[in-house]
Amino acid sequence: MLVAIFDARHDLPPTYRLCHRDQTMQRFSGLSLLRRGLSGHRDWQPQWRKAEPKPAYDAVIVGGGGHGLGAAYYLAREHGLRSVAVLEKGWIGGGNTGRNTTIIRSNYLRDESAALYDHALKMWEGLSQELNYNVMFSPRGVMMLAHTVHDVQVFKRHVHANRANGVDNEWLTPEEARGVCPVLTTDGIRYPVLGAAFQGRGGTARHDAVAWGYARAADALGVDIIENCEVTGIRRDARGAVQALETSRGVIQARRIGVCAAGHSSVILRMAGVRLPLESYPLQALVSEPVKPIFPCVVMSNTIHAYISQSDKGELVIGAGTDAYTSYTQRGGLHISSHALEAICELFPMFRRMRMLRNWGGIVDVSPDRSPIIARTPVPGLYVNCGWGTGGFKATPGSAHLFAWTIAHDRPHPINAPFTIERFREGRLIDEAAAAAVAH
Amino acid sequence: MLLIECPYCGVRPELEFVYGGQAHVARPHDPAACSDEQWAEFLYWRENAKGVHAERWRHTHGCGRFFNALRDTTRDQFLATYRVGERPPAASSREREPQP
Numbered sequence: 001m002l003v004a005i006f007d008a009r010h011d012l013p014p015t016y017r018l019c020h021r022d023q024t025m026q027r028f029s030g031l032s033l034l035r036r037g038l039s040g041h042r043d044w045q046p047q048w049r050k051a052e053p054k055p056a057y058d059a060v061i062v063g064g065g066g067h068g069l070g071a072a073y074y075l076a077r078e079h080g081l082r083s084v085a086v087l088e089k090g091w092i093g094g095g096n097t098g099r100n101t102t103i104i105r106s107n108y109l110r111d112e113s114a115a116l117y118d119h120a121l122k123m124w125e126g127l128s129q130e131l132n133y134n135v136m137f138s139p140r141g142v143m144m145l146a147h148t149v150h151d152v153q154v155f156k157r158h159v160h161a162n163r164a165n166g167v168d169n170e171w172l173t174p175e176e177a178r179g180v181c182p183v184l185t186t187d188g189i190r191y192p193v194l195g196a197a198f199q200g201r202g203g204t205a206r207h208d209a210v211a212w213g214y215a216r217a218a219d220a221l222g223v224d225i226i227e228n229c230e231v232t233g234i235r236r237d238a239r240g241a242v243q244a245l246e247t248s249r250g251v252i253q254a255r256r257i258g259v260c261a262a263g264h265s266s267v268i269l270r271m272a273g274v275r276l277p278l279e280s281y282p283l284q285a286l287v288s289e290p291v292k293p294i295f296p297c298v299v300m301s302n303t304i305h306a307y308i309s310q311s312d313k314g315e316l317v318i319g320a321g322t323d324a325y326t327s328y329t330q331r332g333g334l335h336i337s338s339h340a341l342e343a344i345c346e347l348f349p350m351f352r353r354m355r356m357l358r359n360w361g362g363i364v365d366v367s368p369d370r371s372p373i374i375a376r377t378p379v380p381g382l383y384v385n386c387g388w389g390t391g392g393f394k395a396t397p398g399s400a401h402l403f404a405w406t407i408a409h410d411r412p413h414p415i416n417a418p419f420t421i422e423r424f425r426e427g428r429l430i431d432e433a434a435a436a437a438v439a440h
Numbered sequence: 441m442l443l444i445e446c447p448y449c450g451v452r453p454e455l456e457f458v459y460g461g462q463a464h465v466a467r468p469h470d471p472a473a474c475s476d477e478q479w480a481e482f483l484y485w486r487e488n489a490k491g492v493h494a495e496r497w498r499h500t501h502g503c504g505r506f507f508n509a510l511r512d513t514t515r516d517q518f519l520a521t522y523r524v525g526e527r528p529p530a531a532s533s534r535e536r537e538p539q540p
Binding site: 264266267275276277278279280324325326327328329333334335368424425426427 | 442476484485488514
């Protein structure tokens with residue numbers, strides 16, 4: 001089984017082996033798997049330490065999801081920061097990283113978004129090799145269905161805009177859509193499928209492995225990953241700059257603080273007197289009982305609202321739209337998930353008798369233009385990576401990479417320079433309401 | 441599904457209602473006189489409270505009227521509903537501490 005999980009096709013660059021610990025990180029390779037398999041898999045070491053908080057760090061990341069762990073990894077790996085911590089109030093990858101539907105694509109409309117999301121998609125393509133950890137990136141193709149004339153016009157506009165930006169996206173007729181996904185029903189339903197936009201480089205990845213892979217790689221570079229550590233306050237000096245974090249595990253000094261707290265971004269930033277143009281909503285997802293491979297791609301329908309793919313374990317992974325009202329409860333209304341299932345049963349009647357195993361909610365931070373904020377804040381030393389709303393997972397490596405760059409240089413990377421807080425005052429919105437594909 | 445008390449019709453299931461966002465956000469009388477900050481504040485900045493939140497609802501599939509509510513966003517529990525034009529009830533219901 002481990003062979004399926006760990007990828008060992010490529011050697012890592014030599015710098016990766018520079019390890020602060022007396023014991024170097026155990027690397028995964030075909031040989032190491034075979035050797036430990038023969039000895040009953042008894043001599044694997046823990047993949048990261050359970051770190052205790054130190055009194056001070058050069059930089060602290062608040063939030064141990066993929067974005068936060070990745071940012072810490074890139075701070076250590078690309079910017080040479082030796083003293084970095086990630087604070088997580090629960091367990092790493094237990095928030096939206098572990099609650100999303102793992103869809104990856106970059107077919108966003110605006111030039112700024114295409115650059116941002118395609119930066120991430122290009123990083124996904126080499127991430128397993130980079131981390132020596134199989135994140136199971138599977139570019140199986142993402143198909144977005146058009147059910148109305150308006151959908152057709154919007155998606156064709158996306159296809160043209162994407163191609164002008166060098167992002168693959170193509171228009172499929174209903175017949176071609178069925179060719180990509182043979183179990184799809186296109187006719188005889190309330191909203192027939194009039195066509196689809198298809199991004200072949202899109203797909204899915206294993207969400208937990210993204211958190212674990214970044215955690216393991218960051219830990220090997222000396223990053224302290226501190227779980228069960230909730231931030232309760234942000235201390236600032238006379239100049240207003242950040243000085244320290246008050247946490248449930250004591251005060252931690254840091255002159256650079258990066259917040260990757262998703263639905264709780266507003267709560268954390270308010271501790272430093274910064275208000276954000278965000279609202280937090282529950283977003284629900286479900287998985288079915290596992291079945292044999294039946295579903296070859298990702299299918300999304302914005303209009304009748306559902307999206308679906310099949311995990312390598314065999315479960316159908318289904319996403320709903322956001323709930324109607326703001327909430328921090330990590331659960332949502334049953335009628336919202338029922339609505340998504342009705343759409344799935346309409347498009348794929350063969351799934352009508354499938355049983356759902358679990359459903360859950362995550363709290364997503366929705367920005368007014370459905371685009372993220374990766375930026376400095378008005379408080380010196382405080383940076384924020386938020387506003388990913390319903391679609392943050394797909395951007396994980398790119399977001400983490402650019403956020404680390406922004407923290408290290410105290411200015412944004414050219415790719416995330418447009419994604420400021422101030423854009424809402426300046427009227428420079430990056431409207432992705434259509435590309436976000438999840439009903440809000 | 442939540443049960444919501446419309447101040448005009450009484451307790452009804454959530455499906456009859458539509459959420460209308462944060463309450464008591466007044467549109468500036470003279471938008472042209474607003475600074476960029478004031479206009480952006482009106483358009484985009486919301487409380488996003490973790491705890492008691494004053495918000496608008498509309499009883500779309502009932503009397504059709506808008507009203508306001510206080511809801512604890514950590515539990516989705518409605519603490520009070522009140523009519524448009526009324527001040528949010530500041531009484532005991534509002535002072536209840538949200539549970540973690």
